[in-house]
Amino acid sequence: MSAPMPDDPTSEIMEIQMGPSHPASHGTIKFNLRLDGETIADIDVEIGYLHRGFEKMCEQGTWNHVFPYADRLNYASPLLNNVGFALAVEKLAGVTAPERCQYIRVIAGEISRITDHLTCLGMAASELGAISAAFYMLEAREFLYDLVEALTGARLTVTYCRLGGVMRDLPAGFAERTRDALRRVQAVVADCERLLSRNRIFVDRMAGIGAISREDALSWGLTGPLLRATGIGYDVRKATPYLVYDRLDFVVPTGSRGDNYDRFAVRMAEIEQSIRIIGQALDQIPAGPVAINDPRHHLPPKQEVYGSIEGLMNHFKLVIEGQKVAAGEVYSATEGGNGELGFFLVSDGSGRPYRVRVRPPCFYAMSALGHMLKGHMIADIITTFGQINMIGGECDR
Amino acid sequence: MSTETLVERVLRLLPGATAVAEEAVRGDTVVVLDRGLLLEGLKTLRDHAETRFEMLTDLTVVDYLGRMPRFEVIYQLYSLTWNHRLRLRVPVPEDDPVVASATSVWKAANWAEREAWDLFGIRFAGHPDLRRILMYPEFTAHPLRKDYPVARREPLVPERDPIAQPWPPRGAA
Numbered sequence: 001m002s003a004p005m006p007d008d009p010t011s012e013i014m015e016i017q018m019g020p021s022h023p024a025s026h027g028t029i030k031f032n033l034r035l036d037g038e039t040i041a042d043i044d045v046e047i048g049y050l051h052r053g054f055e056k057m058c059e060q061g062t063w064n065h066v067f068p069y070a071d072r073l074n075y076a077s078p079l080l081n082n083v084g085f086a087l088a089v090e091k092l093a094g095v096t097a098p099e100r101c102q103y104i105r106v107i108a109g110e111i112s113r114i115t116d117h118l119t120c121l122g123m124a125a126s127e128l129g130a131i132s133a134a135f136y137m138l139e140a141r142e143f144l145y146d147l148v149e150a151l152t153g154a155r156l157t158v159t160y161c162r163l164g165g166v167m168r169d170l171p172a173g174f175a176e177r178t179r180d181a182l183r184r185v186q187a188v189v190a191d192c193e194r195l196l197s198r199n200r201i202f203v204d205r206m207a208g209i210g211a212i213s214r215e216d217a218l219s220w221g222l223t224g225p226l227l228r229a230t231g232i233g234y235d236v237r238k239a240t241p242y243l244v245y246d247r248l249d250f251v252v253p254t255g256s257r258g259d260n261y262d263r264f265a266v267r268m269a270e271i272e273q274s275i276r277i278i279g280q281a282l283d284q285i286p287a288g289p290v291a292i293n294d295p296r297h298h299l300p301p302k303q304e305v306y307g308s309i310e311g312l313m314n315h316f317k318l319v320i321e322g323q324k325v326a327a328g329e330v331y332s333a334t335e336g337g338n339g340e341l342g343f344f345l346v347s348d349g350s351g352r353p354y355r356v357r358v359r360p361p362c363f364y365a366m367s368a369l370g371h372m373l374k375g376h377m378i379a380d381i382i383t384t385f386g387q388i389n390m391i392g393g394e395c396d397r
Numbered sequence: 398m399s400t401e402t403l404v405e406r407v408l409r410l411l412p413g414a415t416a417v418a419e420e421a422v423r424g425d426t427v428v429v430l431d432r433g434l435l436l437e438g439l440k441t442l443r444d445h446a447e448t449r450f451e452m453l454t455d456l457t458v459v460d461y462l463g464r465m466p467r468f469e470v471i472y473q474l475y476s477l478t479w480n481h482r483l484r485l486r487v488p489v490p491e492d493d494p495v496v497a498s499a500t501s502v503w504k505a506a507n508w509a510e511r512e513a514w515d516l517f518g519i520r521f522a523g524h525p526d527l528r529r530i531l532m533y534p535e536f537t538a539h540p541l542r543k544d545y546p547v548a549r550r551e552p553l554v555p556e557r558d559p560i561a562q563p564w565p566p567r568g569a570a
Contacts, residue, residue, distance in 0.1 A: 017559055032563070048531040055516075056541055091423055218451045218477065221505030232477065239480055328421045331473055331484060333454070344471065346459055359455040359473070367508035396531055 013041055020049050024382050026123055027392045029366075031381060038377050043370045047363075050392035058356035062322025063089050066356060068159045073358060074394040077116035077337040078158045079108040079148065081394075086161035087242055088332035088343035093325045095164045095297055102243045103285040104166050107178070108151060109243075110274040110281075114185065115144050116337030117225075117267040117274075120389040124264060125196055127382050128205050133195045140188035143181040150174065163323055164298045165291020175282045182275050189271055197265070206261035210372040210384030217258060220368035223361050224339025225266045226388065230258035236335040248280050263387040297323045322351025338362045338389050360394040403481050404428065406447055411438045417486070427484040432470075435487055436497040442474060442483070443502055450474035450483060453499065456509035458489075458517040462543035466490040470519060472499070489519060498524040516541035 019030035028049035034042040054073065058066045070085040071078040083105045090097060097105070122137030145155045150171050152158040160167050196202045212222070214230045227234055235252040237245040253269035255262025292298050295314045304311030327349035333342040342359030365388045372384055401409075403426045404416050413434040417427040430438050442450045455473040472485040489496055498521035499506035510521040511530040518539035521527060529536060535554040538545055 015563070048529075048533070051531040053540065053547075056545075056547055060547055094423070216504070219504040221452055221454060221503065223454075234477055240482075328423055329425075329427075329459075330423045331425055331455075331482070333482075340454065342455055342473065344455065344457060344473065355459050357455070357457045357471075363508065363512075364505050367505065371504075 018381070020046070024127060025385060027385075027390050029385075029390065029392070033378070035378060038379075040373050040376055040378060040381070043373055043381075045366060045369050047366060047390075047392075048396050050396040052393075052397065054358065054397035055356055058353050060352070062319075062351050063163055063325065063353060064318075064323070066353065067161060068157065071157050071159055072393050073360070073397070074116070074337060074341075074362075074391045075156055076119045076389075076391055077109075077112035078156060079112035079152075079160060080116070080334070080336045081341065082158060082161040083109045083243075084332070084334040084336060084341045085343055086163065087334060088330060088345050089163050089325070091332050092328060092330045092345050092347055093163065093297060093323065095292060095294070097165050097292065098289045099244070099286055100169075100288040101165045101290045103281050104170060104290060105161065106243050106245065106248070106281045107170075107278050107285075108148075108160060108166075110278045111144050111147055111178075113274050113337050114271050115141050115148075116389075117271050118144075118185075120337075120386070121192070121264060121267055124260075124383065124386040125192070125202070127386050128202055130196060130199070130202060133192045136188050136192055136195075140185045143184050147174075147178055147181055150177065162291060162298060164294060165289075169290045178278060178282060182278060185271075186275060189268065193268060197268070203261060205379075205383055206264055206387075207259060208257070209260045209376060209380045210387065211257055211259040212368065212372050213258065216368070216371065220371065221364035222339070222368060223364070224336070225263050225270065226258075226339065226365050228252065229255035229262035229266050231256045236333050236340055240333070242334060244281070244284075245277075247284065248277050250277050260383050260387045324349065324351050333359070336361055338365065338391070338394075358394070358397060360397065362388060362390045362395045366390050366395055402426075403479075403483065407442070407483060410441055410445055410448065414438070422484070425484055426482065427486060429486045429488065432487050432489060432496045436499070436502070438485075439472070439499055439502045442485075448476060448483075449478040450476045452477065453503035453505045453509070454482075456499070456506055456513060458513045458519055458541075460517060460541065460543045468494060468517065468519060470496055470513065494518060495520045495522050497522050498527075500524055515539070518542065 014035045016033045016035060018033055019025060020028045030046040032044040054069055057069060066085060067082060070081040073081045118137045118141045122134040126134030149155050152160040214232055217227050217230045231254050233252045233254045238252055250273045253266050255266050299318055300311040300314050305315045325347040327347055329346040331342060331344045333340050339361030341361055344357040346355040348354040369388060373381060407428055408414055414428040414430045442448045452475045454475045457471050459469045461467060466488040468489040470487040470489055474483045487496055498510055510524050511528060513519045514527050515529040515532050516539055
């Protein structure tokens with residue numbers, strides 16, 4: 001906050017409140033603006049409207065109970081949150097998922113990354129009046145949601161990962177369906193690229209708007225496409241590879257100016273890379289189990305639960321008492337749709353998490369929004385806010 | 398790069414810090430730092446050529462109710478230059494829950510410290526704008542503390558007239 005609002009009525013500065021429910025902003029968020037004409041003199045971003053006490057709720061159940069909550073963090077890419085949380089608990093418990101499961105997690109996660117980017121870019125296009133491009137992208141997202149539904153049984157609330165594995169194996173014919181869906185997504189993305197990337201209106205509204213320098217981007221803690229748009233190629237998948245990302249060939253697209261147009265271009269290029277990753281993972285995926293066979297951590301198969309007393313007891317103990325994870329703490333970072341998605345977990349040795357902290361990428365991006373917007377026009381709020389891709393579930397938790 | 402590990406390097410640069418046994422943190426690099434040495438330590442870690450922690454990835458608090466000191470403020474640092482991560486734990490007592498603000502070192506600390514104040518009641522000395530961020534301004538407790546009951550209902554607060562009583566207040570720092 002810089003200059004206070006003067007009480008002089010002849011002053012040119014106008015105080016206005018935009019939101020929390022505004023038709024042009026997807027997400028419940030309030031901007032307290034101080035305007036000089038149409039130029040933003042000062043802006044205070046108010047979040048918290050979607051605060052549901054995620055971290056408090058996680059302390060009430062067992063480790064497995066957190067997976068459904070994790071879906072509801074970034075609901076544009078629930079599988080990435082699922083994978084991120086699973087990896088964090090597994091690091092804490094000293095468990096490694098089987099290789100086939102790791103490939104499945106990569107495939108599922110990258111499908112989710114594409115849906116995340118399509119949502120963000122489609123909405124960005126529609127906010128600038130390019131509603132047809134938005135509908136094309138939403139249609140492409142539908143192809144992917146069909147895959148997610150075949151894989152997990154749900155489009156959004158997937159709860160697919162477990163401690164030490166995933167819920168179930170790939171359905172029959174999944175590889176062919178995926179390749180087919182990705183071909184169609186690729187065609188749609190190519191169409192949208194032609195519709196938008198050299199479109200005069202789109203470029204004028206995006207280029208040079210909301211720019212941030214590299215130094216500031218680092219200081220504000222930006223990650224993901226926002227940081228890469230400034231030219232810094234930091235991607236957790238490359239910096240500290242997890243799962244099987246070190247065996248897959250992909251590049252980290254970067255921009256140079258750190259403005260909204262570069263953010264758009266980086267996301268577009270990342271969709272292409274995610275498609276490449278999924279293709280390679282489908283080629284390389286080995287046969288084998290999709291979850292560890294460890295009665296301390298993973299629920300036994302249902303035949304054993306209903307068919308043997310040992311299986312029933314094992315199931316009962318895991319559900320009622322939870323998985324006992326040795327006391328300790330870890331920080332585990334994965335690349336979410338919007339940047340570094342970190343989980344900081346503390347265990348006291350009981351079956352319940354002592355503390356679950358999410359490092360939400362868009363929380364830090366939102367904190368820099370005021371800095372990005374100062375001096376721009378009021379209409380630029382919408383495009384910049386759109387490219388930050390703030391997801392209330394993750395930002396406000 | 399020498400064979401010196403990151404934790405040895407950090408301990409050499411920050412003489413007041415102590416290392417945490419690797420087993421309890423599953424291989425992460427973690428040091429404990431006294432809050433009196435915090436601000437200087439953070440600046441050293443950011444600027445020294447051998448550490449270069451350009452990013453404050455995250456800042457949070459853990460409430461160890463029943464332990465002395467009760468709170469620990471947690472700093473997750475990341476260095477792009479070295480590609481290494483460090484976690485800093487700063488113990489904070491319950492009767493004087495204040496630490497120095499890191500906003501002058503990393504801008505990311507601004508909202509993160511507001512959240513830590515909001516949910517845990519840790520005050521950050523020198524923070525330019527320490528308001529609540531996730532909860533509403535009339536809220537009086539700090540809900541992520543372990544002694545805050547999960548099912549507590551808070552009283553309804555009267556509706557605020559945004560013209561007469563703007564939020565943030567006019568002239569807020």
